[in-house]
Amino acid sequence: MVSRSKLSLTLFFILSSALLTSGASDAGSPSECGPGSMGICYNKSEALRLKIIAIAAILITSMIGVCFPLFSRSVPLLQPNRDLFVLVKAFASGVILATGYMHVMPDSFDCLRSLCLPENPWRKFPFTTFVAMLSATITLMVDSFASSYYKKCCLDENVAGIVEPVNGAVDSENALHCHVRNNKRDEEATMQLLRNRIIAEVLEMGIIVHSIVIGLSLGASQNPCTIKPLVAALCFHQMFEGMGLGGCILQAEYGNKIKAIMVFFFSATTPFGIALGIALSHVYSDTSPTALIVVGLLNASSAGLLNYMALVDLLAHDFMGPKLQSSVKLQLWAYLAVLLGAGGMSLMAKWA
Numbered sequence: 001m002v003s004r005s006k007l008s009l010t011l012f013f014i015l016s017s018a019l020l021t022s023g024a025s026d027a028g029s030p031s032e033c034g035p036g037s038m039g040i041c042y043n044k045s046e047a048l049r050l051k052i053i054a055i056a057a058i059l060i061t062s063m064i065g066v067c068f069p070l071f072s073r074s075v076p077l078l079q080p081n082r083d084l085f086v087l088v089k090a091f092a093s094g095v096i097l098a099t100g101y102m103h104v105m106p107d108s109f110d111c112l113r114s115l116c117l118p119e120n121p122w123r124k125f126p127f128t129t130f131v132a133m134l135s136a137t138i139t140l141m142v143d144s145f146a147s148s149y150y151k152k153c154c155l156d157e158n159v160a161g162i163v164e165p166v167n168g169a170v171d172s173e174n175a176l177h178c179h180v181r182n183n184k185r186d187e188e189a190t191m192q193l194l195r196n197r198i199i200a201e202v203l204e205m206g207i208i209v210h211s212i213v214i215g216l217s218l219g220a221s222q223n224p225c226t227i228k229p230l231v232a233a234l235c236f237h238q239m240f241e242g243m244g245l246g247g248c249i250l251q252a253e254y255g256n257k258i259k260a261i262m263v264f265f266f267s268a269t270t271p272f273g274i275a276l277g278i279a280l281s282h283v284y285s286d287t288s289p290t291a292l293i294v295v296g297l298l299n300a301s302s303a304g305l306l307n308y309m310a311l312v313d314l315l316a317h318d319f320m321g322p323k324l325q326s327s328v329k330l331q332l333w334a335y336l337a338v339l340l341g342a343g344g345m346s347l348m349a350k351w352a
């Protein structure tokens with residue numbers, strides 16, 4: 001687990017350095033597509049004050065959002081086998097679904113169809129949906145290869161371990177049978193837990209792209225009139241998104257240390273993006289061609305990933321699972337929860 005967090009950390013830095021170089025290399029691009037189109041409301045020191053407030057406020061609200069589902073474990077009504085827990089999970093899945101479709105995908109369209117990019121090829125071919133499609137397929141590939149690999153290695157190992165000592169003893173055939181079945185159930189539970197962990201980690205990676213980009217554009221802005229409402233919107237944005245991610249982290253049943261790392265990692269990304277934006281505000285521009293292409297392609301691949309995971313790994317998996325299939329009433333409530341989560345997150349798309 002720790003090595004995987006290390007991997008995520010490395011990816012995080014690769015991503016941020018990619019953005020950094022993209023900003024720096026295009027410092028001198030022309031006219032309205034270059035850095036610093038200043039409105040009436042241009043005020044550098046006031047903007048900086050607001051950005052520092054934003055860092056603290058977003059850090060705290062993200063933590064509240066992502067921890068909320070985690071602490072819900074201590075509420076008896078929210079134990080995994082209770083109906084309310086299913087609804088919380090459905091709500092979280094709805095949030096993730098809307099993050100992919102309503103936030104990340106449109107952002108990618110905005111970037112890759114921007115007038116600041118050359119008409120050919122960027123507005124001649126739908127790169128966003130092409131990359132999203134590829135990324136969804138790759139996610140499926142990783143998903144299926146990883147699970148068949150684990151199934152093969154772990155099952156073979158276990159079956160060998162069980163059969164050997166009892167082999168030949170005809171009397172204990174029944175016991176063996178029972179043992180194998182129990183073991184298979186354990187195996188399935190372990191597989192499911194492993195899957196949940198992969199889902200939580202991959203989702204965090206997918207969400208992080210969006211979190212950094214929104215932080216970066218806030219940090220690079222020098223306009224207090226647009227920053228003020230944006231800070232409030234981003235606080236809600238991160239709280240909501242945190243609840244979506246928190247629901248998945250909860251299901252992954254990590255130890256406290258890994259949980260804390262994942263909470264910190266999610267909460268710190270937008271503030272990190274803002275800080276990066278402040279540091280680069282004189283060189284980074286949202287509208288420089290390299291920034292547009294890098295951010296657009298990253299957003300497109302994270303959109304494909306989020307859409308696939310929300311639909312297949314979260315929603316379809318739960319709705320087709322035994323718990324929801326056994327009760328139509330619970331299914332209806334769960335759909336309401338999905339719509340609430342997706343609706344709330346969609347509303348946030350108005351601001352960030």
Ligand SMILES: [Zn+2]
Pocket residue numbers: 103104210214237348349352
């Ligand atoms: Zn957003």
